[in-house]
Amino acid sequence: MRYLLNQVEVDLLKGTAATDEGAKAIRAKTLAVLQVLLQHADRVVTKAQLLDTVWQGVVVQEQVLVQSIRELRELLGADSIKTHPRIGYQLTVEVTPIQSVKVARYWHAAAVFGALLVAIVWLWMSGLGATKSHAVQPPTVAFLPVENAILDDVHATVPLHGLAYLSEHTQTEAALRVVGAEHVLTTLSHSPWYSNETAQVRLSRRQDVRQLQERLGAELLIETRLSGFPQDMQLQYTLHFSFGAEQGVVFGAGPEQAYQALIVKLTERFGEHEQTLDVQRNLDFSNDAFARGVQFYLSRDYQQAIAFLRLALSHSDDPLTVRRYLAASLANQGEVDAALLLLRQNIEATGHDAVTQRERMRANLMMGYLLINWPQQAEREQQLAEAETYITTAHELASSGSDQLFIAYALEELGKIKRIQGRYSEASRLLHSALRYHQRFDAIYGQTNALIELARIATEQGEDQEATRLFDQAHSVAKASNAIPNQIWIWLAQADLLRQSRQVERANQMASHARELAKDADDPVLIERVEAWFASAPIYTVN
Missing domain, CATH: 3.40.50.10610 (ABC-type transport auxiliary lipoprotein component)
Known part of the structure; x- marks a missing residue:
């Protein structure tokens, strides 16, 4: 929910204040203080109530509240909040709600993250002094x-x-x-x-x-x-x-x-x-912001996803999954260095519980994936060696946890490294191992990525008939489950190889098959990926 406060537009969901100088981020605890003051703008909110609501169960000095009030006055004006000595604070500016004009495609909740927080705070405050006994x-x-x-x-x-x-x-x-x-x-x-x-x-x-x-x-x-x-x-x-x-x-x-x-x-x-x-x-208010960030991430609106995921990260007591989605969103926006930094934090996370270990495994795999597919300034062979180190670690973690899906993913990425290095025999061995893992799952179309990589190896070695056979096999396993995204990905891979060999007409024919499937599926994300191919723009993203 957005409010106009003393000519400053405050977005409670994004945690920002839009002023003449541009948008400014509001610190998480300061934002929570503002939310409480907004709900009770018609009266004084005591210091005890603010401390207990915003810093739930945490023993803090009153100075942390004073700091948040100071930050709000800097944003909204010195006279925006009145101090009642030894009692508390009251919002004094006129509060004007701003109606949102954007409705998410899949989720139709009318109340936003900040409104939910305010409503729950009101429920607690309205029963203050009797909440322990009122069932x-x-x-x-x-x-x-x-x-x-x-x-x-x-x-x-x-x-x-x-x-x-x-x-x-x-x-x-x-x-x-x-x-x-x-x-x-x-x-x-x-x-x-x-x-x-x-x-x-x-x-x-x-x-x-x-x-x-x-x-x-x-x-x-x-x-x-x-x-x-x-x-x-x-x-x-x-x-x-x-x-x-x-x-x-x-x-x-x-x-x-x-x-x-x-x-x-x-x-x-x-x-x-x-x-x-x-x-x-x-x-768990951070889960609400996280869910909205994931929603925007899945719809490829990475700028919005980053805003919500950063908000979730500032609130979350368990930041590993949030950090991973934020890293993926940043990478897909081209901010690869920032993504790598976040993933390193997950790799360095302590703890031996299953969730932490799996996030550590994912982070290693994503680090390798980024180094393979988004080359930086460093020498390429050195980058590939670094990527191999991360993915090998991911493979070891997956193997120790008997996580067959991520064993298969790691083998695919290791096979891709070997293909790029021209070590085709090693690449083929790794990719066939990945295929064997994917064949154990009900959704057999998971094999398509390994089959595409094997087809690329065959093409690079001049074995066009073998490449055609492998692509046909990939189409068969994807069609068997009517897996539309996988079918599209196979057509685009074939089109990509044909375009690289300057067979432009045949390449466009292959990509046109992908375009028809995407339109029939009426999926905007798939349509966007296909159109990116026709525009010679990057179609790969971090999933």
Whole structure:
């Protein structure tokens, strides 16, 4: 949410203040202080209330609050906040909300990150002095069909299977009242927001959410969206409350593991029989900003993604995953040095828990990937040697954790290094090893990247017939699961090789196949990648 305060436009989501001198970032704690003052602009907020709300459970000196007030006065004007000696502070400027004109494509929550924080703070303050004893009835929950963002036939059942799984398991494991999946579908079938063909729901306005909540008899309506890659998925979710909405994201190797991760969060949040407002106010606000950053990242709006991910990083107690997405966004914006710096921080992270070890593995793999695909000023052979060191470390970490997917990824990247170095025999051996790992997974189209690399080796060695056979094999495994993105990637790889050999007409024919598939899929990200090829612009990104 954005406000105009003393001619300064403040964006609570991005954590910025737009002045005549340009946009300025607001420090995370200072932003939180402003959010509380905004909600209670009509009265004095005590120092104790501000300290307890913004620095929850942390013993700090009053000077940290004084510093935040000083920073706000520098942004908004010396007379913007009145000090009431020995009591607290009050916002004195006129508060004018600015309506947002941009609505995200997939997520239709009307309340933003800052508004949610303010609402929860209000709930706590309104019950101040009695929160320890006032119990809150857990909400009745209704799930919507899971939006499936994975373009293949393997996951075609995601919308309805996900709805049934989440509804049933949340009721049994979290001991919450859950509206049954059949009742949800019956209600949706008589609504203008549901498509029987795709089993997808589109709620474009806050009013739609409220109407559906009333029809279902649910205080908490949950939208979810599954994306990512087989064996490495993410489930974005939006929690629609009566007072606003909150977003988040969880991860899992497959759909059910991702659903289970969401159920764990719901259990931690609402599953206790004796809840209090004191418990309810301790929300993970950084996850909301993180989810929005991931959303923009997936839609390739990297500038917006960077803003939200930086905000999430400033709040997060577990920064590894946030830092990885921020590094990927920066790299895709061309800020490779900044991305490498963030990834090194993840590599140096201490801890031996599974999450830390996997993020360390990912960071090593991404470091190598960036050094291979985004050459810097250093001598190329030295860069490739450094990339090999990082990817070998990733392979060792994946092997120690029996993570077959990342073993395959590491083998593919090592094979690519050997191909670039002209060591084709070693490259072929590594890539065939990667193929064997991918063949163990249900989604066999994961083989396509290794097959493309093998086809490149054959082309570079002048074995055109073998290259054609390998590309045909790649098309077969992608078509077997109707994996549209993989089919597009294969056509573009063939077009790229033909263009490099100056066979421009045939190259354009191949790329035109990719363009048709992307348009049929009606996926803006795929369309953008194909058009980038025709414009001779980079089509590779950090995934």
